[in-house]
Amino acid sequence: xxxxxxITPEELLKHWQGHRRLTRKVLAAFxxxxxxxxSIGGMRTYADLTKEMLSIAVPGLxxxxxxxTEGYSHNLDLQTKDALLxxxxxxxxxxxxxxxxxxxxxxxxDFNLFGEYKFPxxxxxxxxxxxxxxxxxxxxxxxxxxxxxxPMFWDRY
Amino acid sequence: xxxxxxITPEELLKHWQGHRRLTRKVLAAFxxxxxxxxSIGGMRTYADLTKEMLSIAVPGLxxxxxxxTEGYSHNLDLQTKDALLxxxxxxxxxxxxxxxxxxxxxxxxDFNLFGEYKFPxxxxxxxxxxxxxxxxxxxxxxxxxxxxxxPMFWDRY
Numbered sequence: 001x002x003x004x005x006x007i008t009p010e011e012l013l014k015h016w017q018g019h020r021r022l023t024r025k026v027l028a029a030f031x032x033x034x035x036x037x038x039s040i041g042g043m044r045t046y047a048d049l050t051k052e053m054l055s056i057a058v059p060g061l062x063x064x065x066x067x068x069t070e071g072y073s074h075n076l077d078l079q080t081k082d083a084l085l086x087x088x089x090x091x092x093x094x095x096x097x098x099x100x101x102x103x104x105x106x107x108x109x110d111f112n113l114f115g116e117y118k119f120p121x122x123x124x125x126x127x128x129x130x131x132x133x134x135x136x137x138x139x140x141x142x143x144x145x146x147x148x149x150x151p152m153f154w155d156r157y
Numbered sequence: 158x159x160x161x162x163x164i165t166p167e168e169l170l171k172h173w174q175g176h177r178r179l180t181r182k183v184l185a186a187f188x189x190x191x192x193x194x195x196s197i198g199g200m201r202t203y204a205d206l207t208k209e210m211l212s213i214a215v216p217g218l219x220x221x222x223x224x225x226t227e228g229y230s231h232n233l234d235l236q237t238k239d240a241l242l243x244x245x246x247x248x249x250x251x252x253x254x255x256x257x258x259x260x261x262x263x264x265x266x267d268f269n270l271f272g273e274y275k276f277p278x279x280x281x282x283x284x285x286x287x288x289x290x291x292x293x294x295x296x297x298x299x300x301x302x303x304x305x306x307x308p309m310f311w312d313r314y
Contacts, residue, residue, distance in 0.1 A: 005162030006169070006264045006279050015283065040197065041301030107163045122163050126172065127311075130290055134310060137294025144198030153291060154284075 009107065013099045016129050017092065018156035023053065023132055024088050025151040026139045032081050034146055046142055049135040050084050051076045056128055058091050060113060061098035064106070064124065069115035099125075166264065170256045173286050174249065175313035180210065180289055181245050182308040183296045189238050191303055203299055206292040207241050208233045213285055215248050217270060218255035221263070221281065226272035256282075 007015075027035075027050055036047045044052075055074045063069060078084050107122040117124065143150040164172075184192075184207055193204045201209075212231045220226060235241050259278065269275040274284075300307045 005165045006261060007164040008162045011279075012163070019287075040298050041304070043298065043301050104163060122168075130176075131310065133287055133290040134294040134297075137291040138298050140291075141197050141200065141295050141298040144200050147198070153288065 009099070009102065009104070012125070013096065016099075016125075017095070019129060019132060019136075020088070020092065020095075022151060022153070022156045023050075023136045024085065025155065026136050026143070027081070027084060027088065029143055029148055029150060030081065030139075031146070031148075034142075035081050035084075036079075038142055038146060040142065040145060043138065046139045047078075047081075047084060048074070049139065050088070051078060053132050053135065054078075054084075054087055054091065056131065058094050058098065060124065060128055061095060061102075063113060064111055064121055065098050065101050067111075069112045071116070072114045166256070166259065166261070169282070170253065173256075173282075174252070176286060176289060176293075177245070177249065177252075179308060179310070179313045180207075180293045181242065182312065183293050183300070184238070184241060184245065186300055186305055186307060187238065187296075188303070188305075191299075192238050192241075193236075195299055195303060197299065197302060200295065203296045204235075204238075204241060205231070206296065207245070208235060210289050210292065211235075211241075211244055211248065213288065215251050215255065217281065217285055218252060218259075220270060221268055221278055222255050222258050224268075226269045228273070229271045 027046070030038075030046055034046075036045055039045050052074045055072050055076055059072055076087070078087055102121065107125075108120055110118055111121045111124060112118040113124045117127075119127075140150045184203070187195075187203055191203075193202055196202050209231045212229050212233055216229050233244070235244055264279040264282075265277055267275055268278045268281060270281045274281065276284075297307045
């Protein structure tokens with residue numbers, strides 16, 4: 001059976017932004033103190049996991065669009081929950097804009113993301129999304145351990 | 158700019174099976190007792206999370222391929238880690254086979270998964286994968302809480 005491609009760039013972007021809406025709800029559900037202090041088993045705080053997401057999404061897309069391979073830093077100077085939420089919201093339209101500049105051909109080309117991870121651009125972007133789902137799932141456990149009900153997994157609206 | 162689709166069914170299947178290899182490693186990393194007994198914050202054990210994944214993947218694909226909308230059950234009779242690993246491995250070729258029977262047109266059609274979730278087939282399948290990443294991320298926290306080093310997130314080989 002011959003197959004053709006089944007996910008368009010627009011659909012993948014919509015899928016990602018839906019996940020980002022849920023990830024924002026998980027961030028918003030943390031109390032200020034626990035966001036920056038609570039963790040389990042020596043893992044990073046949810047503030048640090050959020051900073052990782054922020055330091056991958058827009059910087060990664062900028063690297064792809066501008067064809068630059070600078071390294072990345074998770075060490076963002078965001079010291080409050082409001083600052084993290086604001087950074088998250090500011091990135092939303094930037095992701096739309098940068099993603100929209102990736103051509104069909106470019107998705108198929110290898111790119112050495114952050115000078116370290118050489119894969120087709122489409123796989124780099126799938127990694128951004130999967131990594132966000134992965135760390136957000138960890139945030140769900142933190143919230144449950146804190147006695148806080150996390151949002152429903154399908155709540156991406 | 159006009160975009161065309163960028164992910165083929167074969168690529169999506171390969172992506173999923175890569176994730177499934179990592180998810181199997183997380184399952185294998187649990188000690189027998191903690192797999193069935195340990196949890197955090199009132200959540201399900203990793204055995205139960207694994208049963209959920211097993212009760213979605215092949216049954217969901219069977220529903221899509223056979224156009225049946227029976228409900229699903231997470232309550233699989235798998236009582237040991239070996240039984241879970243064996244079920245996981247038996248599903249691997251079944252997923253390949255069932256996925257390969259979904260036509261390009263079918264991916265675009267709405268399907269009322271398990272009689273409950275009416276979305277395009279492609280979105281149903283993305284949900285299977287995302288849900289697995291989400292719960293596996295929770296397994297990482299359980300392992301860390303148990304003092305066990307989980308596999309690397311990129312280790313899908």
